[in-house]
Each structure stands twice: as C-alpha cells, then as structure tokens.
Amino acid sequence: MSKSGPKRSTSRRSPRARIESKAPSNTRIFKQLIRELGAIREEILRVERRFDEQICAVHPAFRISAQNLVHYIALRRNDIRNLQEQLASLGVSSLGRTESHVLAGMDAVLWILHQLTSTTKKEPIVSASAIGMAAAKRLLDTRTQAMLGPRRKNRSVRIMVTMPGQAANDYDFVHDLLMNGMDCMRINCAHDDAKVWADMVANLKRAEKEVGRPCRLLMDLAGPKLRTGPIDPASQIVKWRPRRDRMGRVVAAARIWMTAIEKPSSPPSAADGLLQVPGKWIRSIRKGDRLGFVDARGKRRFLEVQSADSAGAWTLVSQTTYLAVGRDLSVEHIPGSANKKSGESSTAFPFAASDDRYYIPLKSGDTLVLARAPIPGRPASHDAQGSVLRPAVISCTLPNIFSDLRPNERIWFDDGKIGGVIETADSSEIRIRITVADPDGAKLRGGKGINLPDSRITSPALTEADIADLSFVARHADLVGLSFLRTHADVHDLQMQLRRLGAERLGIVLKIETATAFEHLPDLLLTAMRSDKIGVMIARGDLAVECGYERLAEVQEEILWFCEAAHVPVIWATQVLESLAKRGIPSRAEITDAAMGERADCVMLNKGPHLVDAVRVLDNILQRMEAHQSKKSPRLRQLRLSMIATSP
Numbered sequence: 001m002s003k004s005g006p007k008r009s010t011s012r013r014s015p016r017a018r019i020e021s022k023a024p025s026n027t028r029i030f031k032q033l034i035r036e037l038g039a040i041r042e043e044i045l046r047v048e049r050r051f052d053e054q055i056c057a058v059h060p061a062f063r064i065s066a067q068n069l070v071h072y073i074a075l076r077r078n079d080i081r082n083l084q085e086q087l088a089s090l091g092v093s094s095l096g097r098t099e100s101h102v103l104a105g106m107d108a109v110l111w112i113l114h115q116l117t118s119t120t121k122k123e124p125i126v127s128a129s130a131i132g133m134a135a136a137k138r139l140l141d142t143r144t145q146a147m148l149g150p151r152r153k154n155r156s157v158r159i160m161v162t163m164p165g166q167a168a169n170d171y172d173f174v175h176d177l178l179m180n181g182m183d184c185m186r187i188n189c190a191h192d193d194a195k196v197w198a199d200m201v202a203n204l205k206r207a208e209k210e211v212g213r214p215c216r217l218l219m220d221l222a223g224p225k226l227r228t229g230p231i232d233p234a235s236q237i238v239k240w241r242p243r244r245d246r247m248g249r250v251v252a253a254a255r256i257w258m259t260a261i262e263k264p265s266s267p268p269s270a271a272d273g274l275l276q277v278p279g280k281w282i283r284s285i286r287k288g289d290r291l292g293f294v295d296a297r298g299k300r301r302f303l304e305v306q307s308a309d310s311a312g313a314w315t316l317v318s319q320t321t322y323l324a325v326g327r328d329l330s331v332e333h334i335p336g337s338a339n340k341k342s343g344e345s346s347t348a349f350p351f352a353a354s355d356d357r358y359y360i361p362l363k364s365g366d367t368l369v370l371a372r373a374p375i376p377g378r379p380a381s382h383d384a385q386g387s388v389l390r391p392a393v394i395s396c397t398l399p400n401i402f403s404d405l406r407p408n409e410r411i412w413f414d415d416g417k418i419g420g421v422i423e424t425a426d427s428s429e430i431r432i433r434i435t436v437a438d439p440d441g442a443k444l445r446g447g448k449g450i451n452l453p454d455s456r457i458t459s460p461a462l463t464e465a466d467i468a469d470l471s472f473v474a475r476h477a478d479l480v481g482l483s484f485l486r487t488h489a490d491v492h493d494l495q496m497q498l499r500r501l502g503a504e505r506l507g508i509v510l511k512i513e514t515a516t517a518f519e520h521l522p523d524l525l526l527t528a529m530r531s532d533k534i535g536v537m538i539a540r541g542d543l544a545v546e547c548g549y550e551r552l553a554e555v556q557e558e559i560l561w562f563c564e565a566a567h568v569p570v571i572w573a574t575q576v577l578e579s580l581a582k583r584g585i586p587s588r589a590e591i592t593d594a595a596m597g598e599r600a601d602c603v604m605l606n607k608g609p610h611l612v613d614a615v616r617v618l619d620n621i622l623q624r625m626e627a628h629q630s631k632k633s634p635r636l637r638q639l640r641l642s643m644i645a646t647s648p
Contacts (some may be wrong), residue, residue, distance in 0.1 A: 036083055037110050047074035058529035064131050065567040072565035073522055097632055099138035099564040143603045146570040147507045147535045149183050149216045154623045158183035158602040168199035175207040176612045178215055182621035185215055189469045190222035201476050219473045221466040223483030224459050225445035226450040229395030231358035232376030234326040240273040241320045253316035265311055282313055288336025296322040358368045359443035361390045362434050367391040370430040372399040380634050405430055409454035416545040418442045453515045453546040461490035474503035481509040486516040488527035513539035515546040525566045536563050540574040572600035581608030594618055598625040
C-alpha cells in the first residue's frame with residue numbers, strides 16, 4: 001500500500017445502483033407512487049369513458065386531442081403537488097409539462113417506477129388513446145400553421161395586428177406592417193363598415209403580392225358589447241384650460257379647433273378643445289382676428305385666431321374658460337389688421353362640442369341609475385346645500401340584459417376604472433352604489449364598456465348585426481372571431497351560421513373575455529372541436545375586469561394549459577406593448593409581458609400611431625425568447641455569461 005493510501009475506484013455506480021443501495025425503503029416509496037399514479041390513471045380512463053359521447057362528436061381530426069383534453073381534465077381534478085415533489089426528488093418527471101400528452105407522460109413515469117422495483121425488464125406501457133410528446137408538438141404546429149400561417153425563419157410565435165382606420169387608405173402602412181413582422185391582420189367589425197373593411201383587405205392583398213409572403217386575416221364579430229349610452233349635451237360644462245408652470249404662469253395657451261357645425265371635422269392634430277359654429281361664420285374670420293365672449297361664469301374671454309381655412313380654424317385661449325353646452329354663445333368678432341373687413345360684428349349660436357368630452361362625474365358612495373329607456377345620460381343634480389335632488393342616470397346599449405341582473409351583483413364601467421354594486425333591479429332601472437372610483441372623482445362617458453362578472457347573461461353571443469356581417473367575413477377572411485361568448489350554445493350557433501353560408505373552411509377563434517366563458521372553457525373547446533380549425537384568444541382586457549386583476553395571471557395560465565392539452569393555438573391579446581404603440585416608448589413591465597407571450601402561439605398588438613415600431617420590437621423580443629423558452633419548458637442554450645464566469 002502506498003503512503004498516499006489506497007486508490008479510489010474510478011468506476012461510478014449507475015443511478016439505478018445508487019437507488020437500489022437504499023432498498024428496501026426506496027422500494028416501498030416506489031410501490032406507493034405506483035399505487036397513487038395507477039389510481040389516477042384509472043380515474044383518467046373512467047372520465048374518458050364518461051365523455052365518450054362528446055369525444056365521438058368532434059371532427060375526426062380532433063379525436064385524439066379531445067381525448068387528451070379529457071385526460072387533462074381528469075388529471076387536474078386531483079391535487080398532486082405532494083406526488084410531484086416525490087417524483088422530482090427521484091429525478092423522474094413530475095408530470096408538470098405533460099399537458100399535451102397526459103396519458104403517455106403518466107405511462108412513461110409508471111414504466112420507470114416499475115423498472116426500479118423489479119429485476120425483470122418490462123415493456124413500456126402503451127395506451128391506444130395516448131398521444132406522445134413529439135406527435136403532440138407536430139399536431140399543434142400543423143394546426144397553428146393552418147390557422148395563423150407559416151412560421152417565420154427565426155420565430156414560431158406569430159404576430160397579429162389590429163387595424164386602425166388608417167389601413168383602409170394608407171397602403172404603405174399595411175406594407176410596412178407586413179415587412180416588419182405581421183403574420184395576421186385583425187379587423188374588428190365593431191368599428192367602421194364593409195366599405196372600409198374592403199379597402200383594408202385590398203391593401204393587404206396588394207402587400208402580400210409585393211412582399212411575397214402570405215398573411216392571414218381574422219375578422220372579429222362585434223358581439224353583444226354592453227356599453228353606456230350617450231350623455232345629454234345640455235347637462236355639460238366644458239372647461240378649456242391653458243398649461244401653466246409651477247408658479248401658475250401660462251406657458252401655453254389652450255388650442256381650440258373651430259369647425260362647422262353642419263359638417264364637423266376632426267382636428268388635424270391634438271386639440272385642447274373643440275368648438276362647433278356655423279360654417280358661414282367660420283369663413284368670415286382670418287388669422288389675427290379676436291373672438292370675444294362671456295363664459296358660463298360671466299368672465300370676459302378672447303379666442304385668438306391662429307389660422308383659418310375651409311376645413312376649420314385654430315384659435316388660442318389664454319385664460320381658463322367654462323362653457324355651457326347647448327346654450328347660446330354670443331361672440332364678438334374683432335377683425336385683426338390683416339382682415340380687410342372693417343368694424344366689429346357679433347353673432348349668437350348654440351355652443352356645441354365633441355361628444356367624447358361629455359361625462360358624468362362620479363365618486364365612491366354616489367348613486368348611479370342605469371335606465372332601460374334610451375334617455376340621454378346626465379349628472380346628479382343638487383340643491384343649494386349640496387344634497388342630491390336627483391341621482392346621475394345613464395342608459396345602455398343592451399336593455400334586454402335588465403332581466404338578468406340581481407341585487408348585490410358587481411358592475412364595472414370603462415375597463416374597470418369605475419365599479420359598483422347593484423342595490424335594486426327591476427324592469428325599468430338598475431340602481432347602483434359606486435364603490436370604486438378615482439379618489440379625485442371619475443368621469444363616466446358615453447360608449448364605455450360595461451362588465452357584469454357576477455350576472456348570468458342569457459343573450460346569445462351572435463347578434464343580428466353579426467349574422468349580417470358574416471356574409472362579408474365568409475367571402476374575405478380566413479378566421480372569424482366570436483366575441484363575448486359564454487356557453488357552448490354560442491359556439492354551436494356560429495357553426496350553424498357558417499354551415500348555412502358554406503363557409504365551414506373558416507377557422508373559428510373563441511375570444512375568452514368573460515368570467516362565464518372561462519368557467520366553461522372545456523365545454524367550449526369540445527364544442528368548437530366539431531369544426532376542423534379552431535383557436536383561442538385570451539382577451540385580457542375584459543377578462544381582467546370580469547375575473548379581477550389579481551386573478552388575471554392565474555386565469556391566463558389555466559387557459560394556456562387547457563389549450564395545450566387540446567392542441568389548440570392560443571392568441572395572447574390586449575395591451576401588449578401598448579405604451580410603445582401609442583406613445584412611442586415602452587414600459588419595462590410591458591416588455592416582460594411581451595416576452596411572456598412566447599408561451600402562446602400568437603401575440604396580438606392593438607392600434608396606435610407607433611404600431612410599425614411596436615411590430616418591429618415585438619418581432620425582436622419573440623426571436624430572442626424562442627432560444628430560451630418553448631411553451632412552459634426552458635430551453636438551455638449555451639449562455640455567454642457562463643463562458644466568461646471566473647473558474648474556481
């Protein structure tokens with residue numbers, strides 16, 4: 001024996017040998033795991049038999065996917081967290097990434113455990129209704145390509161872009177979107193009309209030819225979107241306010257766009273206020289003129305004319321001004337030196353402003369009446385002591401929902417900015433106690449969305465307007481989006497309408513944007529599988545309001561899991577890179593959110609003046625993330641950071 005002591009054996013024991021050295025305690029653990037997994041496996045097969053009728057009703061191409069979805073439903077009826085920890089501690093799959101191949105993944109784990117408890121080599125367990133991991137991936141890839149078009153060279157996640165009205169008359173805009181990474185154009189049928197949609201489609205077809213790459217077209221049906229009704233102009237006070245520094249000195253006058261009341265035009269750039277006056281009177285003013293008037297508080301004010309033409313006039317006001325909409329405004333025209341017309345003139349006309357500036361002020365504790373009758377909305381009225389004489393009131397676009405509303409149910413307005421609880425409900429009005437509002441007061445405007453997360457709405461998702469729009473969609477689109485669906489009956493109605501039109505080739509996109517739709521997701525998927533091309537959109541805006549913002553992360557994960565189990569492509573939508581698209585500068589949080597979109601099969605961008613830049617940035621983010629992540633699974637490519645780390 002040498003002085004250095006006995007030599008150590010260079011041979012290493014196999015993992016199985018190390019495990020066997022701990023017998024018999026490990027053997028007992030393995031057998032217990034086998035029993036637990038075996039019981040779950042038997043339950044999975046029992047549930048599959050109970051769902052046999054629904055599975056047999058799906059399109060033949062979806063049969064194996066329907067089976068796997070049912071397997072996943074059965075698996076998730078169990079809490080297997082303790083079981084997962086034990087499997088992971090043994091270096092065996094914990095079943096945490098088996099959504100797409102539930103039974104095959106479970107059978108593989110059982111086979112390994114059986115091998116560890118027996119000296120006799122056994123053949124792997126094979127189930128006739130099991131799809132393997134590789135086959136499941138190929139199946140999802142094939143369906144994603146059929147729905148959303150071919151993948152790009154350096155990324156598999158597609159980019160969908162919602163079209164603004166600009167896409168109808170600006171071909172270069174559509175061309176640039178396609179060049180920079182758009183894979184699917186989305187047209188929202190809740191906006192514009194068939195003429196505008198046709199122009200958008202024509203620009204897309206032209207761009208496809210010039211760029212030499214196809215682009216899918218999704219058209220979203222408007223659905224029964226519940227919105228607030230219009231505000232009574234006569235109840236409104238409009239405020240024009242110049243910008244001031246911290247000392248209260250005016251640094252920029254308020255820019256007021258003056259347009260003809262007979263044919264109002266939008267301001268060519270951002271405006272602080274709008275003024276609609278008789279067109280003949282606008283044509284009489286010139287640059288340098290002053291327009292004097294008395295505002296609603298009895299204050300003398302002047303508008304300085306900066307420019308004027310047939311489209312309208314830009315004017316400036318340097319003092320805070322209050323105007324009562326609908327009341328006659330007496331204006332004195334004081335010509336400037338450049339105006340050849342001499343002398344002063346005055347005229348009186350009803351003051352009008354843009355509808356989107358009208359609002360009802362609300363704060364926590366206020367009462368708001370939701371009226372069934374189509375009456376114009378108005379703020380609360382008060383007596384001299386400030387007591388409420390009449391609460392604020394507003395109508396809504398779908399009065400037929402009144403029979404579905406009950407006391408103590410929650411109601412949200414304007415994407416969750418204002419919230420309340422229903423106190424009383426009858427066939428003519430709903431009285432709401434406001435519970436959530438900005439501390440400084442909130443402004444409820446007309447045309448804002450209403451969400452009813454606790455109510456069981458019975459109205460169908462497919463409206464008469466949607467059915468009329470379907471004829472255009474069937475001729476031009478590749479995909480049709482079903483909005484505000486709630487139950488499998490809504491999906492069935494759309495399938496029947498597509499069959500009537502001979503448009504069964506269209507892919508169906510289920511937009512999950514209500515709490516009810518989320519709760520019925522498995523049924524929605526099994527019904528949709530009766531068609532041969534389907535997808536799911538996680539419409540996170542309305543979904544966050546319906547389910548609660550604190551639950552959104554959990555809800556969107558569950559939707560991703562169930563869709564992967566069904567081998568159905570998912571569109572990650574709403575507010576992706578919104579700050580970048582609208583203001584040109586992204587927030588840190590939305591960059592991370594966009595990167596998380598890698599877990600879906602498509603990421604959707606909404607409108608904004610910087611939309612082309614947003615597409616370019618999103619394309620770059622998704623390409624980078626693809627090297628690191630595939631669905632839920634990390635991809636361990638070589639990291640530069642590890643190469644430069646100091647060796648011990």
